[in-house]
Amino acid sequence: MAQQSRPPSETADVIELLLRTGDNTLVLGHRVSEWCGHSPVLEEDIALANSALDLIGQTQLWLGLAGELEALMNGQARTADQLAYLRDAAQFRNVLLVERPNGDFGQTLMRQFLFDAWHLELLKTLENSTHPRIAEIAAKAIKEVYYHVERSADLVIRLGDGSDESHRRMQAALDDIWSYAGELFVADAYDERLAAAGIAPNPADLKPKWEQTVLRVLSEATLTVPAGTFVHKGGKRGIHTEHLGFILAQMQFLQRAYPGAVW
Amino acid sequence: MTPSPSLDQVWQWLDEVKDPEIPVISLTELGIIRAVRYQDDELVVTVTPTYSGCPATGIINLDIETALRGHGVERLRLERQLSPPWTTDWISPSGRDKLLAYGIVPPIDGTAADGRLLARLDAMATGRNLVMACPRCRSTATEKISQFGSTPCKASYRCTACLEPFDYFKCI
Known part of the structure; x- marks a missing residue:
């Protein structure tokens, strides 16, 4: 296998990348799935559940590969399920944005749109990764994300440029979540090494295109971008808000209570 | 020991396995069987997933195994x-005809x-949709x-003439 010719330090970096990517899709997928049965209308309920399903499916590919590569490092492979169900909060590498509570439908959509617009740019670069396994997962996932971003952008515009009440809620959602988007573009030493090896983009380089999309859509939605520049961060390093613990309590309950249970 | 079936025979058997969620179209018509080959004595069937989270994927693998073992x-x-x-470009012409007859508009x-x-x-803002017949x-x-x-x-659509809702198999 191609990975075996790579130095162990690089494999460790790749595993970190896979955990970050897979934990983002896992936690957001779980969050979005919480809407199942609670959406304002049936069609949106189905759409949210389907988006969540795509994200969880992508998680299986990202975390599945992470577990496979771990075996090269220490001889012990973990499955995607084991990584999802048997790590504690500090081992999760998702950004804080995706663990934000769902709030109302507008808050959920705004979070989704800011994430989708970033996810698209990330996958566009990963599609051309020098790591073939990463490139093939990205090429698969991006086709689903094309639809995610169209849907969330469309709804942000329709609700932002909608009734007084929907506009008010979308502006409040944007004001609430904006300071959590910046972590998507914060690079650390892992990112810099992965970028130098052509495996993944430097997150900072994704920002101009993300901004181009986001600012245009928010403008169409007649929404005002908050002025603040403060960025909440920490999730990528395992420092999370209390919200992640509650997510894990629900997500992991069964495997914690009945270890190894299958159905 | 019985002789190994030919690959043509295996493809024919696979063409009888239906998609579990759209049971009028076969796995080969759906275009998800990518290859069939023998490696030594072992038959290897290569399958590609439609959507990464599609819950039918596990069932499809089980159905393939059940059919071939049968x-x-x-x-x-x-x-x-x-x-x-x-x-969706890989969905065969016969597969598309069967989807339509089943009430699902095939991918454009x-x-x-x-x-x-x-x-x-701009197209999204004006609410323009793909033109498709009910x-x-x-x-x-x-x-x-x-x-x-x-x-x-x-995707979900509705006909404003006969008022029936219908599904559209969207392009991916």
Whole structure:
């Protein structure tokens, strides 16, 4: 296998990348799935559940590969399920944005749109990764994300440029979540090494295109971008808000209570 | 020991295995069987997933295994192939006809979302949809209800002539 010719330090970096990517899709997928049965209308309920399903499916590919590569490092492979169900909060590498509570439908959509617009740019670069396994997962996932971003952008515009009440809620959602988007573009030493090896983009380089999309859509939605520049961060390093613990309590309950249970 | 079945024979058997969620179309018509080969004595069937989270994937693998074992194949392995990613372009002409007869409008090639969001914003803002005929009454007075339907691969539409809702198998 191609990975075996790579130095162990690089494999460790790749595993970190896979955990970050897979934990983002896992936690957001779980969050979005919480809407199942609670959406304002049936069609949106189905759409949210389907988006969540795509994200969880992508998680299986990202975390599945992470577990496979771990075996090269220490001889012990973990499955995607084991990584999802048997790590504690500090081992999760998702950004804080995706663990934000769902709030109302507008808050959920705004979070989704800011994430989708970033996810698209990330996958566009990963599609051309020098790591073939990463490139093939990205090429698969991006086709689903094309639809995610169209849907969330469309709804942000329709609700932002909608009734007084929907506009008010979308502006409040944007004001609430904006300071959590910046972590998507914060690079650390892992990112810099992965970028130098052509495996993944430097997150900072994704920002101009993300901004181009986001600012245009928010403008169409007649929404005002908050002025603040403060960025909440920490999730990528395992420092999370209390919200992640509650997510894990629900997500992991069964495997914690009945270890190894299958159905 | 019985002789190993020919690959043509295996393809024929696979063409009898239906998609579990759209049981009128076979796995080969859906275009998800990428290769069939023998490696030593073992039959290897390469399958590509439609959507990465499609819950039917596990059932499909089980159905393939059940069908081939039912035909006497003993040494069998299923491989997953991600690249190139599955596209609705691979749905065969006969598969498309069967989808339509079943009430699902087949994919209109070349209309997949492609990430060029800003270029598509204007069309989205005006609410323009793909023009498609209702599978029941053939009227083109149809409108999109939701980009996601009963499964991730379908969108929900409705016909404003006969008032029936229907599914569209969207391009990917």
